[in-house]
Amino acid sequence: MNILLVCSAGMSTSLLVTKMEKAAQENGKDYKIWAVAEAEASNHIPNADVVLIGPQMRFWKKDAEKLAAPHGIPVDVISPVDYGMNDGQAVLSFAEKLANKD
Amino acid sequence: MSFMDRLTNVVENRIAPPLIKISKNRYLDSIQKAFISLMPIIIIASFFVLLASFPIPAWQKLIEPISSYFWAGNSATMGLLSIGLSLGMGYYLSAYYKQIDDKVDPLSGAIISLFSFLMLFPIGTNDKIGSYLPADNLGSTGMFAAIIVGIISIEIYRLLVKKNIVMKMPEGVPPMVANAFTSLIPIFVTIALWWIIRYPLNLDLVGLIMAGFKPIVAGGASFIAQFIGVFLDRLLWFVGIHGTNVVTSVMQPIWLDMLGQNQAAAGAGNSIPFIASEQFLNYFVRVSPLPLIILMLMSSVKRYKTLGKLAVAPSLFNIAEPVIFGLPIILNPILFIPWVFGYLVIFVISYLVIASGLVPAPYILLPWTTPGPIGAYLGTGGSWAAAILSTLNYVIMFFIWLPFYRILERQTLKEQNETENNA
Numbered sequence: 001m002n003i004l005l006v007c008s009a010g011m012s013t014s015l016l017v018t019k020m021e022k023a024a025q026e027n028g029k030d031y032k033i034w035a036v037a038e039a040e041a042s043n044h045i046p047n048a049d050v051v052l053i054g055p056q057m058r059f060w061k062k063d064a065e066k067l068a069a070p071h072g073i074p075v076d077v078i079s080p081v082d083y084g085m086n087d088g089q090a091v092l093s094f095a096e097k098l099a100n101k102d
Numbered sequence: 103m104s105f106m107d108r109l110t111n112v113v114e115n116r117i118a119p120p121l122i123k124i125s126k127n128r129y130l131d132s133i134q135k136a137f138i139s140l141m142p143i144i145i146i147a148s149f150f151v152l153l154a155s156f157p158i159p160a161w162q163k164l165i166e167p168i169s170s171y172f173w174a175g176n177s178a179t180m181g182l183l184s185i186g187l188s189l190g191m192g193y194y195l196s197a198y199y200k201q202i203d204d205k206v207d208p209l210s211g212a213i214i215s216l217f218s219f220l221m222l223f224p225i226g227t228n229d230k231i232g233s234y235l236p237a238d239n240l241g242s243t244g245m246f247a248a249i250i251v252g253i254i255s256i257e258i259y260r261l262l263v264k265k266n267i268v269m270k271m272p273e274g275v276p277p278m279v280a281n282a283f284t285s286l287i288p289i290f291v292t293i294a295l296w297w298i299i300r301y302p303l304n305l306d307l308v309g310l311i312m313a314g315f316k317p318i319v320a321g322g323a324s325f326i327a328q329f330i331g332v333f334l335d336r337l338l339w340f341v342g343i344h345g346t347n348v349v350t351s352v353m354q355p356i357w358l359d360m361l362g363q364n365q366a367a368a369g370a371g372n373s374i375p376f377i378a379s380e381q382f383l384n385y386f387v388r389v390s391p392l393p394l395i396i397l398m399l400m401s402s403v404k405r406y407k408t409l410g411k412l413a414v415a416p417s418l419f420n421i422a423e424p425v426i427f428g429l430p431i432i433l434n435p436i437l438f439i440p441w442v443f444g445y446l447v448i449f450v451i452s453y454l455v456i457a458s459g460l461v462p463a464p465y466i467l468l469p470w471t472t473p474g475p476i477g478a479y480l481g482t483g484g485s486w487a488a489a490i491l492s493t494l495n496y497v498i499m500f501f502i503w504l505p506f507y508r509i510l511e512r513q514t515l516k517e518q519n520e521t522e523n524n525a
Contacts, residue, residue, distance in 0.1 A: 007344070007423075008344045008346070008347040009470075011416075011419075011421050011471065012416070012421050012422075012423035012424070015416055015421070015423075015424065037138070038347070039134070039135045039138045042197075054344075054423070055342055055427060056339070056342055056343060056344035056347075056423065056426075056427075057344050057347065058342075058343070059118070059122045059126075059343060059348075060126075063126065066201070067201075080342055080427045080430065080432065081427070081430075083423065083427045083428075084409075084423070084424060084425075084426070084427030084428030084429070084430055085409070085412075085428050086412055086424060086428070
């Protein structure tokens with residue numbers, strides 16, 4: 001599964017990427033997880049299976065959905081609590097749930 | 103409803119939506135994306151300035167014979183920034199329209215925008231150098247012209263494509279070739295328009311646009327406008343919205359203009375005209391939450407201490423999200439005052455100190471992840487006074503956070519004890 005994280009500059013979400021990769025490894029899962037800036041997101045969305053947005057950029061969700069809809073890729077905002085605690089496992093499970101809903 | 107609920111409600115439902123709507127305006131969004139693409143060029147331009155003006159006597163002596171080379175490097179980057187902006191503007195605005203109409207091609211849009219803009223700069227000839235392009239307004243001063251011309255040109259382009267007023271190629275022509283011809287009529291129309299304005303009508307459109315935007319830039323660059331900008335930035339973050347991102351989309355052209363003029367003044371050896379620049383905000387005002395994190399590291403609340411350890415390294419590079427969402431600062435009534443007003447206090451102090459001449463104004467752009475005091479030192483071309491002011495702001499923020507953090511901590515400890523007693 002390919003998980004794309006998006007925030008303003010792709011910096012703070014990249015902290016979460018490391019934690020999520022670790023959690024995926026512990027679960028024995030081979031996922032591709034990466035973070036980009038909002039401005040570059042349109043080039044990356046087609047390569048993702050699920051798009052997660054940092055809570056501070058939640059106002060961008062509708063635009064992200066517009067970009068993701070033609071590819072049938074689900075989009076959602078990460079919970080502020082998981083984001084703040086940098087909880088890789090929780091966000092990973094959230095991504096899995098989101099991807100398997102369709 | 104408590105005061106806090108009411109405040110949150112107002113920010114979330116009244117203040118944030120219009121600001122977000124403005125920031126997502128297709129033109130402002132294209133401008134911002136173009137600037138993000140140009141950021142490496144702006145940073146390189148700043149490094150040329152830094153190398154030329156670094157205040158170590160040995161260095162100055164060493165580079166004296168070639169110091170003009172560094173300024174030349176700056177002129178060929180920052181001094182031509184509007185060319186890049188025109189290109190980026192055309193590209194991103196076309197990319198936006200491509201989402202609606204697949205026949206709009208971003209590269210053609212970039213070409214249309216660039217050559218439309220260049221049409222406004224009459225090429226001159228000179229015995230010594232041959233023909234030349236006058237570069238005076240190809241730097242930051244020409245930015246608004248590049249933006250306006252880019253918007254008008256792309257609007258014409260996409261309208262013609264939409265109405266199908268394009269040259270149609272028979273089937274079987276390779277798409278590369280067909281694309282080049284598709285944009286032929288739109289390019290013809292836009293270039294002809296700007297040619298008519300510049301030559302037969304002999305209008306100095308760049309000069310007119312610059313004059314028109316002068317009051318807007320002067321207003322936007324003022325103490326009060328930037329003060330309000332920081333206030334809105336912090337207020338939006340308080341409800342968990344990326345305030346810096348939103349405010350930047352509105353301020354970006356003004357900030358770039360300020361930076362360009364500040365660098366030009368530094369190059370000419372004049373005093374720096376704008377104090378409240380983006381660099382000022384980055385190095386002195388919107389500094390990292392490190393002071394708060396230091397308090398958390400010393401805390402007897404285990405959760406705060408753990409979060410402090412997690413947040414300290416990113417915070418050194420001005421990444422504040424872990425503490426903003428983790429502590430959290432967002433929607434936390436106790437931390438509202440230090441979060442929103444603390445930064446305004448150091449804004450005013452820093453502005454006054456720089457205006458008084460004790461500390462020079464910054465004019466060199468560094469990546470926003472540069473720690474404040476280092477940014478202040480390098481950003482002013484190596485002023486220790488600037489580094490001290492930035493460090494002092496961290497100390498001031500520490501004492502602004504302190505009483506409010508203590509209240510938060512006491513409250514959390516009380517709750518913690520109650521839960522433990524109940525368990």
